[in-house]
Amino acid sequence: MIRDLNKAIEAKQPGRRGHLTRVIGLSALAALGCVGTANATIKTDIGVDYRATGFYVESESFATPATDPEITPQDNDNGFAHYLRVKADLKHEETGVEVHTRVELAGDRWSGDQRDYQTSSDNSFNADNRGDNVRLDLGFVQIPFQYGLLRVGRQEANWNNCFLVCDDRRDRALFLTKLGKVSAFIGYDRRQDNTGYLNEDNGDQIFPGFVAPLGESGWSLGFLYVHWLDNYNGDLVGPAGPRNTYVLSNTNIYSPYMQGSVGPVDISFGGNWLEGGNVNANQTAEGGDYFNDDAYSGYFRIGADVGMFELKAQYVATRDGGLMSTGFDTYSSLINSSPESTANPTSLYQMGRYLGREGFDESLYIASIGMNVTEKFAVRGALGFLDIEVPDSAAVNGETSDTSTVYDLQASYQLNEAVRTWATLGMLKENDVGILRGNSLIGGGTPNGGTFADDRVIAGSVNLGVQF
Numbered sequence: 001m002i003r004d005l006n007k008a009i010e011a012k013q014p015g016r017r018g019h020l021t022r023v024i025g026l027s028a029l030a031a032l033g034c035v036g037t038a039n040a041t042i043k044t045d046i047g048v049d050y051r052a053t054g055f056y057v058e059s060e061s062f063a064t065p066a067t068d069p070e071i072t073p074q075d076n077d078n079g080f081a082h083y084l085r086v087k088a089d090l091k092h093e094e095t096g097v098e099v100h101t102r103v104e105l106a107g108d109r110w111s112g113d114q115r116d117y118q119t120s121s122d123n124s125f126n127a128d129n130r131g132d133n134v135r136l137d138l139g140f141v142q143i144p145f146q147y148g149l150l151r152v153g154r155q156e157a158n159w160n161n162c163f164l165v166c167d168d169r170r171d172r173a174l175f176l177t178k179l180g181k182v183s184a185f186i187g188y189d190r191r192q193d194n195t196g197y198l199n200e201d202n203g204d205q206i207f208p209g210f211v212a213p214l215g216e217s218g219w220s221l222g223f224l225y226v227h228w229l230d231n232y233n234g235d236l237v238g239p240a241g242p243r244n245t246y247v248l249s250n251t252n253i254y255s256p257y258m259q260g261s262v263g264p265v266d267i268s269f270g271g272n273w274l275e276g277g278n279v280n281a282n283q284t285a286e287g288g289d290y291f292n293d294d295a296y297s298g299y300f301r302i303g304a305d306v307g308m309f310e311l312k313a314q315y316v317a318t319r320d321g322g323l324m325s326t327g328f329d330t331y332s333s334l335i336n337s338s339p340e341s342t343a344n345p346t347s348l349y350q351m352g353r354y355l356g357r358e359g360f361d362e363s364l365y366i367a368s369i370g371m372n373v374t375e376k377f378a379v380r381g382a383l384g385f386l387d388i389e390v391p392d393s394a395a396v397n398g399e400t401s402d403t404s405t406v407y408d409l410q411a412s413y414q415l416n417e418a419v420r421t422w423a424t425l426g427m428l429k430e431n432d433v434g435i436l437r438g439n440s441l442i443g444g445g446t447p448n449g450g451t452f453a454d455d456r457v458i459a460g461s462v463n464l465g466v467q468f
Helices: 005-009 026-032
Strands: 020-024 042-058 076-092 098-109 135-145 148-159 165-179 182-190 205-214 219-228 252-262 265-275 295-306 309-319 361-372 377-389 401-414 419-428 431-435 457-467
Touching: 135 165, 361 401, 377 431, 401 431
Parallel strands: none
Antiparallel strands: 020 042, 042 076, 042 457, 076 098, 098 135, 135 148, 148 165, 165 182, 182 205, 205 219, 219 252, 252 265, 265 295, 295 309, 309 361, 361 377, 377 401, 401 419, 419 457
16 A cells, blocks of 8 residues: 555655756745745655557457458457656655655557547647547645654555555545554545445545564564445346446455565565455356455465576465455566556456455466576566366356466566666466456457457567656
8 A cells, every 4th residue: 555654654755766856945936936935945856757568469269250251350459558657746845745746648558649539629729639638647745743644635555565456546545653663554545436426335445554574584564454335235236237336345355464585585475355245246147246255365475586597486366256456466477467557468367356256266376587687688487377266157168177377578678777678478378267357458358258268368568668
């Protein structure tokens, strides 16, 4: 939920490497209309985050019969996408009050300059090349008190090494404090408010938690409890269609993790336990409802640097539809590794998306070897096995389980302090019961209902990133 928690509580501003930091005095700010007090000094931190990506996905399982006999069915998709985010953080030096902002000036799959989104009228200055609206990405105030900090507004959410939530955006009120060496917090989130007076479920949730060092060992323990408020109880699909509710209504989430090292070996492990949901999965034939019963997920990681090599291995699992974030790094560019607000176009299988359904289990065993060829150029290869099990009621052609081999190659080059390029290439072997879910950059879903029982899936990308 919180990034750099200890630094935040101490009211420091970490800032990204290379960000432009300035202290602007009264005269300059007066010219900008930014001065509210006669002796105010405001510190600003300006930053840019840009990414461009080209991608390709392919599998014979994607080919669908053409309705036009002159059109050959396609078994692949390719495209380009980019985003541009600009941040401006302001700090009132005398009081320590801060305003954090970031806007997304662009962020989509390129579809040509004639998007027809109706974002400008025929009487506008530019009616021929209509772009996207500017979107608020982050926007919150941070107010220091004697016993902690208060943050209110649109914030970024991360927790448990991205296992529960990763790079999400929340409208949030959050209080952070220090209890000795323990960093503690409590907050409130609201996920939607779309229909006044008639909204069945606003996605309200409260969440206390802490991060604590474990003695002088270098190990740390984090724990988060989340309760989704009891806004709805009943079937997901009613007589008039889907209800306006989250499947997490009334759910309790317990998300602990530990991390540290034993000699040269880094170790981290954690998990999510969900229970208490109210929403019934009455629209499907499979048994089990959404998080009504216990649902588990967990991970265990080890890693070590040996000379120019970086060795990593991990086990990741979900049980009875256990939940995990799409942004969790699985070491595979095809499985998860797609943060909530920064989609990865090659992410085609999402672990932890069976949403508390009884009998849906997944296991991933994967190892990777990275090599720093030079100070700027690095390569990484990964090999793993993804096992998927579904209940008898969800069997596909009589099959209830299958295992797919996972392959992945990545290379990156740090051109300079601000510019990085990288490429990925991954393969996921066919699976009799697995269902692909896709991501927003390839249209969300995949052909043939997401099945890849007939052929392996290949996906690759080339990327350019700029940060300063």
